[in-house]
Amino acid sequence: MNHLAMMPARVRIASELRKAIYTGEYKSGDELSLTEVANQLGISRTPVREAFQELEGEGLITLRMNRGAVVNQIDRKFVQDIFEMRKLLEAEAAARAAKNGMETERLLERLYDLRDHIEDVSREKYETLNQDIHTAIWKTADNHQLQKYLLEMWNGPSAAGTPENVLEHYRNSTFEHISILQFIRDGMPAAAQQAMELHITRSMKNMLSLFPE
Numbered sequence: 001m002n003h004l005a006m007m008p009a010r011v012r013i014a015s016e017l018r019k020a021i022y023t024g025e026y027k028s029g030d031e032l033s034l035t036e037v038a039n040q041l042g043i044s045r046t047p048v049r050e051a052f053q054e055l056e057g058e059g060l061i062t063l064r065m066n067r068g069a070v071v072n073q074i075d076r077k078f079v080q081d082i083f084e085m086r087k088l089l090e091a092e093a094a095a096r097a098a099k100n101g102m103e104t105e106r107l108l109e110r111l112y113d114l115r116d117h118i119e120d121v122s123r124e125k126y127e128t129l130n131q132d133i134h135t136a137i138w139k140t141a142d143n144h145q146l147q148k149y150l151l152e153m154w155n156g157p158s159a160a161g162t163p164e165n166v167l168e169h170y171r172n173s174t175f176e177h178i179s180i181l182q183f184i185r186d187g188m189p190a191a192a193q194q195a196m197e198l199h200i201t202r203s204m205k206n207m208l209s210l211f212p213e
Contacts, residue, residue: 009047011151014054016041019155021060021071022207028073032061036068054152076211083204086153087197089146090134094180094196095189096141104185107133111178118171126170130157133177137184137196158203160210169206173199 017037020026038048052069055061059078061069110129114121134154138147159169176199183192 010050013051015154015156023160026071030071033068079207087200091193091196093137093141095193097137098184098189098192100140102140102184104181115174158206
């Protein structure tokens with residue numbers, strides 16, 4: 001997992017752990033230590049404890065008294081259910097952002113630069129921009145509960161596998177993000193909604209490819 005420097009600590013830690021479980025970095029039965037996770041991420045134990053509590057509520061881990069937590073068994077259906085809900089909510093957020101006149105110029109400028117230098121992009125730079133795009137859309141959707149639910153499901157980029165696979169995901173997502181933001185910029189809610197649905201669907205397929213049929 002990466003050193004954490006952005007986003008509210010509890011949310012960011014939960015997203016890192018969520019992705020690590022989805023991708024198999026943490027497997028069923030693995031024990032998670034508050035202290036070890038805090039040290040690995042360069043952060044205090046308190047937000048790690050809060051993130052553990054959130055993940056237990058989602059059914060991803062089981063807390064143990066004074067012993068951290070243990071990872072639960074996660075299957076394709078669990079991951080698919082999460083991403084299908086994300087698709088519904090993110091698509092609605094994109095449509096609302098288009099209706100509400102979201103400012104997209106600066107994000108699009110960063111995306112165009114990323115597109116032109118995709119071969120050299122660092123994971124940190126890509127993940128920061130990816131996060132900025134999605135959270136800006138959620139915020140402009142102007143619905144507190146919608147934003148809250150999406151934060152609770154956030155797992156960052158759905159990239160896994162070989163370096164080539166990760167780069168291909170970065171490339172595809174960059175073009176998808178450009179399309180989404182251009183539709184939002186042009187005030188086209190239906191097109192923005194559809195583009196976001198396609199984006200989340202492809203991300204879901206990336207994650208599901210890690211689980212047996």
